[in-house]
Amino acid sequence: MTHEELKIYIKTLTHLKESKIKKYLEQVDELKKEDIPKVYTYLFKKTADYYADIGGVINKIEKEIDEELYKYKIAKDKKNLDVVRNQIDDL
Amino acid sequence: MLGKMLGAKIIKDQLDQNLTPEQKKILSDPNFAPDVVDKLGKDAKISLVKALTKMKKGVEWMGKLKNPRDMAIEFQQGEDKRKYDDRLDHKKSASYKEYADARGIEIEKDSPIHEIILRVKSIIxxxxxxxxxxxxxxxxxxxxxxxxxxxxIILQRIEEEEEELPKDLNDIIEENSWGTINSDFYNKLNPQDDNNERSINFLKDDEGFTHRAEAMIAALNNPNTNEELQIDEE
Incomplete structure (x- = not known):
């Protein structure tokens, strides 16, 4: 990986503040050639962890939503059942 | 009250005024039978009337949706997105923006994070x-x-990420311990790569990677030549 390739990669890290990206970009040219893959590896791993976390949270929330919807459906069915029961009682 | 007033007749009246021939075709579609339109809920009817009104002004995509329910949904989704975009507009106040502002998080409209949040909203x-x-x-x-x-949660995670990442790129190198997979191993994994001298650095605390690398090395070692690939530690 070259210095320029690392710069291109850093520009894709748009979940970071612009100021941080800008600072990183300014520092890339000062890195030794052999350190470029290390920086890339680190940033890549951190970014993967970040997106995995977000994905995990979404999955968790989706499960919660399913549980809430189930409760909601049961409550609604019960309410409908009560309406029907009352109608039968009124007959 | 408004829901009761919005019967199929009123909706048809909306359509009758100044429609193009193509738009009038929608009226004759069986999907627009009064009983179909009347089955829509109050909000859907309101959205449908708004959609049809917009269609009269020449919005072409509305005419492509012949199902009244689809038209109402499409219109409502467009409205939801517009309102949401308004909330993200930096000129306007919103709890989301206040949250970001309080933590010094800069999120531009149309940024990938904005897209993630819209996607999350859509998923939900x-x-x-x-x-x-x-x-x-x-x-x-x-x-x-x-x-x-x-x-x-997403905004909080962004904030944590900002804090976790070092200020300087040099700190990334100094604050972590590294291993290197030698270039022979790299070349076996990536035979199409022209750079024969490339090697891979890995974080030594990335246990998952280390285990995968060791497994790959074991699989790649060629017993016929006694050649062994090693992970070199720096």
């Missing part, structure tokens, strides 16, 4: 309503609550 809406219009206030409240929770 889809999950809760199956893509239907939300006419039940309880479901709408549930959707909004979960959207807010997720939005805040």
């Amino acid at each position: 809406a889809q999950r809760i309503t199956g893509g239907e219009l939300i006419e039940d206030p309880e479901l709408a409240k549930m959707r909004d609550n979960y959207t807010e929770v997720l939005r805040n």
